[in-house]
Amino acid sequence: MKVIHLILGKANPERMNGVNKVVHALATQQCRAGWNAEVWGITQDVVENYPPRDFTTRLFRACRNPFQVHPELVSALTQMAGQAVVHLHGGFIPAYYSAAKKLTELGIHYVVTPHGSYSAQAMRKNGLVKQLYLRLCERHLLQGAALVHCLGQSEVTGLRGLRAGLPTCLLPYGFEMPLMEVCRTEPRGIFRVGFCGRLDEKHKGLSCLIAGFAEFAQHMPSAELWIIGDGPDREKVERWAAAVPAGKVKVLGSRFGNEKMGLLAQLDVFAHPSHYEGLPTAVLEAASLGIPCVVTEATNMGSYIRHFECGQVVEEAQPSQLAAGLRQVYQQWINTPRQQLSQRCHAMVTTAFYWPTLLQEYQRMYRRAYYA
Secondary structure (H helix, E strand, C coil): CEEEEEEECCCCCCCCCHHHHHHHHHHHHHHHCCCCEEEEEEECCCCCCCCCCCCEEEEEECCCCCCCCCHHHHHHHHHCCCCEEEEEECCCCHHHHHHHHHHHHHCCCEEEECCCCCCHHHHHCCHHHHHHHHHHHHHHHHHHCCEEEECCHHHHHHHHHHCCCCCEEECCCCCCCCCCCCCCCCCCCCEEEEEECCCCHHHHCHHHHHHHHHHHHCCCCCEEEEEECCCCCHHHHHHHHHCCCCCEEEEEECCCHHHHHHHHCCCCEEEECCCCCCCCHHHHHHHHCCCCEEEEHHHCCHHHHHHHCCEEEECCCCHHHHHHHHHHHHHHHHHCCHHHHHHHHHHHHHHHCCHHHHHHHHHHHHHHHHCC
């Protein structure tokens, strides 16, 4: 049985696109474990401008009509009839509506991972358009799916609100601990808060991040906030950052690979006040470096953070709640040995997100879909 991951993009981990990062990691681990897995990308250009990888990648040009799929993709899918499970990544993607119809026609079963697209908060963004699209197109894709793969509980809850009775599978993705050695190079007198991700206010709660940090910094003049990333709201973020009266806010732009991990290693706490998520890779990256995290419930990381006692969870992206979470982590920072906090963070990543264990669950998920 072949597993084909169908995505928008090229699964390039060196881009500010969480879905592409997740698919790259998943396909890498599957191929290293001996699976027959490939990534098929729908993209504006078919230039292979990405780093070397362990899995086969096939690129198909996106059509001008977003609801169409390229004839080469249709031909490739036709050749896979009876041999593969197709894994669609993302939600509200017009090309998937047409691809799903073709898969059903060919008798190829498919799995859908929405990556946070169906959570209640995500559905409020462009809500009327999404409701119309859901009624006309997305519900047909969901009805035809062998399984809807949810990365966190918020997605399960969101799906129930969209349509009862859909077959679901709740399963996080894993995380591979970084091989590089990283250490803090700055003096310990600075308490550094950090964020890493796409600069998209409606998604990531960036106004809450900066306002909450400002409230926290009023009582902690030595605090700093580092914002790593880029996106459509960078100008807004820079304007909000410049208005913070206390503390220092640095907007560092996009960073990738060892450079990004080296910056994350300089943090004392990682803040991720998203309004919705599937499962944020950035939180796992920070935790893998031993950095405690303050997250919203919407990140789907809350249960893990609580269980392993490696940070704080706030109900929603509100500045006062984030500031309170930062104060609590600061108290831990003062009263708990750094090594102990780091060990809790490492334990979360190496236990709850251990790839060899999770791959067995993914194998069962695909078999369930294949024989549905």
